[in-house]
Amino acid sequence: MFYLLNILIQMKILLNNTSLFKSLRPFNDLGFVPTMGGIHKGHLSLINKSKKLCKKTIVSIFLNPKQFNNKKDLKSYPRNIKNDLIILKKTKKVDFVYLPKFKDIYKNNKESKITLNKKDKILCAKFRKGHFEGVLDVMNILTKIIKPNKIFMGEKDFQQLYLVKKFLEKKYPTKIIACKTIRDKNKVALSSRNVLLKKSNLYKAGKIYKKLVNIKKNTNNKKNIFNFLIKQKKQLEINYKIKIDYLELRNKKNLKYTKKIINSRLFVSYYLNKIRLIDNI
Ligand code: AMP
Numbered sequence: 001m002f003y004l005l006n007i008l009i010q011m012k013i014l015l016n017n018t019s020l021f022k023s024l025r026p027f028n029d030l031g032f033v034p035t036m037g038g039i040h041k042g043h044l045s046l047i048n049k050s051k052k053l054c055k056k057t058i059v060s061i062f063l064n065p066k067q068f069n070n071k072k073d074l075k076s077y078p079r080n081i082k083n084d085l086i087i088l089k090k091t092k093k094v095d096f097v098y099l100p101k102f103k104d105i106y107k108n109n110k111e112s113k114i115t116l117n118k119k120d121k122i123l124c125a126k127f128r129k130g131h132f133e134g135v136l137d138v139m140n141i142l143t144k145i146i147k148p149n150k151i152f153m154g155e156k157d158f159q160q161l162y163l164v165k166k167f168l169e170k171k172y173p174t175k176i177i178a179c180k181t182i183r184d185k186n187k188v189a190l191s192s193r194n195v196l197l198k199k200s201n202l203y204k205a206g207k208i209y210k211k212l213v214n215i216k217k218n219t220n221n222k223k224n225i226f227n228f229l230i231k232q233k234k235q236l237e238i239n240y241k242i243k244i245d246y247l248e249l250r251n252k253k254n255l256k257y258t259k260k261i262i263n264s265r266l267f268v269s270y271y272l273n274k275i276r277l278i279d280n281i
Contacts (some may be wrong), residue, residue, distance in 0.1 A: 011089050014098045017145060023096060024146065029055035032148035034139065037061040038078040038192025039087045042182040046152040049179055051093040054150055058096040059088060060142060062105065066112075067134030073276075078195050098146070105141050112137040116163075122255065123159050123267055124278065127245045132163055139164050143172050150174065156181040156189045158265060158280045162255055181279075183209075189279050201272045208240055208270070212281050216266040219249055225259050236270075245269040245276075 014020045024030065031050030035043050043059075050057040061084055068074035081099070088094045114136045116125055125132050143151070151168070153161045155178055165176040181189050186206025188194065194202065215232050222228040233247040251258040252265045265280040 010092065011085075011094050012096045013085070014096055017100070017104045020096075020098055020100075020145065024058070027056045028149070030146065030148040030150075031057045032142070032146055032151045033057065033059045034142055034151065034153075035059060035061055036063045036077070036192065037081065037084050038195070039084040040182075040190045040192060040194075042154055042156060042190040044087075044091060045182050046154060046179050047088075047091055047093050049177065050150065050152050053177070056095040057093060058098055058146060058148070059094050060098040060100070060146075062098075062100050062138070062142075064105075064134060064138045065102070066106075066137055067131050069128045069131050076196060078192050105138060109137070109141060114140070114167075120163060120255075123246055123248065123250075124269060125159065127269065132160065135160055136163060136167050139168060140171070143168055143174055147172075148174055150177050152177050152179055154179050154181060155280070156191070157278070158252070158267070159255065189277075191277070193275055193277070196275050197272060201275075204240060205272060205277060208236065208242070209279065209281075211236065212266060212268060212279070215247075216249070216261065216264075216281050219266075220261050225249055226257070243271045245271075 012023055014023055031054030033043065033046045033050055047057060047059060061081065063074070063077060063079060065074055085097065088097055112133065114133050116132055120132070151174055153164060153176060155161060161176070161178055168174055169176060183189055184202070186203060187209045188202055188205045197205070215229075219225050219228060229247050229249065233244050236242065236247070237244055246267060246269055248267050249258055249264050250256060250267055252263055258264050267280045269276060269278045
């Protein structure tokens with residue numbers, strides 16, 4: 001109880017929509033950082049940017065069941081609200097933390113009608129059926145409720161950032177601000193799920209990252225990049241004993257396949273000991 005009171009001194013915790021509406025009413029320059037908890041330095045970099053660009057910053061923690069296509073993944077997703085609140089308070093940069101319940105988000109939402117275009121059913125959308133529909137659904141509702149000026153999102157989840165930006169900026173006056181991927185000392189992209197990995201696997205992920213950087217460089221002088229990447233994918237699977245969902249070079253503006261390194265990202269998703277990691281380089 002003491003920890004909660006202590007946190008309340010500088011950072012207001014909003015436990016339902018009534019308190020959210022009341023608290024946010026006076027403010028019209030709001031920066032919003034949506035999260036699913038398991039707060040780490042990647043999330044904190046988004047908060048830092050919001051603090052720089054907006055008068056007030058609101059962080060949400062909501063583990064959105066609708067975007068999990070795998071029940072086991074949802075069950076094992078790291079959650080520790082108490083610890084998250086302590087970290088957020090320490091930043092002294094967060095004005096509000098919104099901790100909605102399922103009904104706060106979905107009470108007035110009839111069955112979601114959000115669907116993806118065929119051309120967007122690539123990368124993670126191909127391997128995680130219904131995932132981005134769930135993400136767009138919750139981001140739509142959160143934006144409607146919070147009405148932020150800016151939403152801060154990480155490039156680590158590049159396809160999510162791309163789809164959310166396209167969807168929300170058409171519908172609301174809100175701007176989506178892209179933030180760089182924050183990495184650990186071995187260059188592994190920080191992620192809440194990383195706590196589920198053993199140290200040895202995190203080390204392996206660091207080696208894989210370095211290998212991917214090299215692969216991307218080497219695409220430069222290849223006649224058939226597509227075939228080159230298929231071969232590299234197989235080789236990585238054998239050498240590191242991992243299962244790779246995709247390894248694809250795409251244009252970062254429209255996510256179409258590309259043969260040029262310029263304006264491209266090498267997108268990867270793979271399983272390390274049943275934990276699915278994504279990155280883009
Ligand atoms: P999550 O809690 O995983 O849903 O992430 C919430 C937000 O933090 C999303 O916009 C993510 O893209 C962003 N994020 C997660 N990890 C990182 C990271 N390593 N660097 C920058 N942003 C990140």
